[in-house]
């Protein structure tokens with residue numbers, strides 16, 4: 559069933575587990591993610607991100623995501639991740655996404671607030687939810703995930719959440735997007751301070767490559783949504799490479815890729831504690 563973030567994250571926050579956002583840029587990834595969630599009776603968040611649109615047009619992938627969510631036996635949020643422009647966020651909502659993330663984190667603070675507020679107003683009128691971001695989630699490839707001045711402060715998080723009215727908040731506590739080149743150092747103390755300062759569910763970006771212990775500590779510290787994409791790509795890529803080496807052909811290789819991604823999603827669902835919470 560198609561739901562929004564509030565429908566699943568409030569419960570997650572209360573019961574101290576997290577729901578994964580698994581971006582699915584094509585119907586193979588989509589099939590894998592939904593199957594994993596159904597097998598484990600877990601709520602799930604699927605979607606795509608603005609930087610991923612070259613790999614799956616919004617106009618084509620949106621109807622597939624929404625159809626899969628409606629048909630699923632578990633609650634499914636269709637989320638537009640890292641919306642960089644107001645226009646694209648509006649387009650995602652018009653195409654039926656039940657949630658958008660507006661990432662104005664690189665913009666001046668006043669502009670970030672003003673634009674986020676506009677999107678919140680529109681999304682709420684349409685029954686959809688909004689995730690905002692404060693602080694800068696690092697880019698693993700450039701190694702900037704260790705710059706402590708990028709960490710979100712509790713005061714920034716409180717002010718931003720209150721000023722914008724977002725339903726969920728992405729915080730920078732040392733994780734980064736992409737493949738980590740060095741071990742990430744999460745600031746769990748900072749996370750706990752933020753948790754005590756804001757009421758909305760908190761989101762951890764850059765969930766690929768963190769250790770099981772990192773996840774356990776983050777979720778215990780108040781994270782209720784974790785974004786995962788790179789790990790699904792790595793699982794799919796490995797299966798495709800094996801299929802090619804074994805001369806299995808396109809369709810059999812494709813099936814093995816779907817199975818590998820499904821297994822990767824199952825692993826994360828179990829780790830996040832959302833199995834059986836549908």
Ligand SMILES: [Zn+2]
Pocket residue numbers: 640695735763764785
């Ligand atoms: Zn992100």
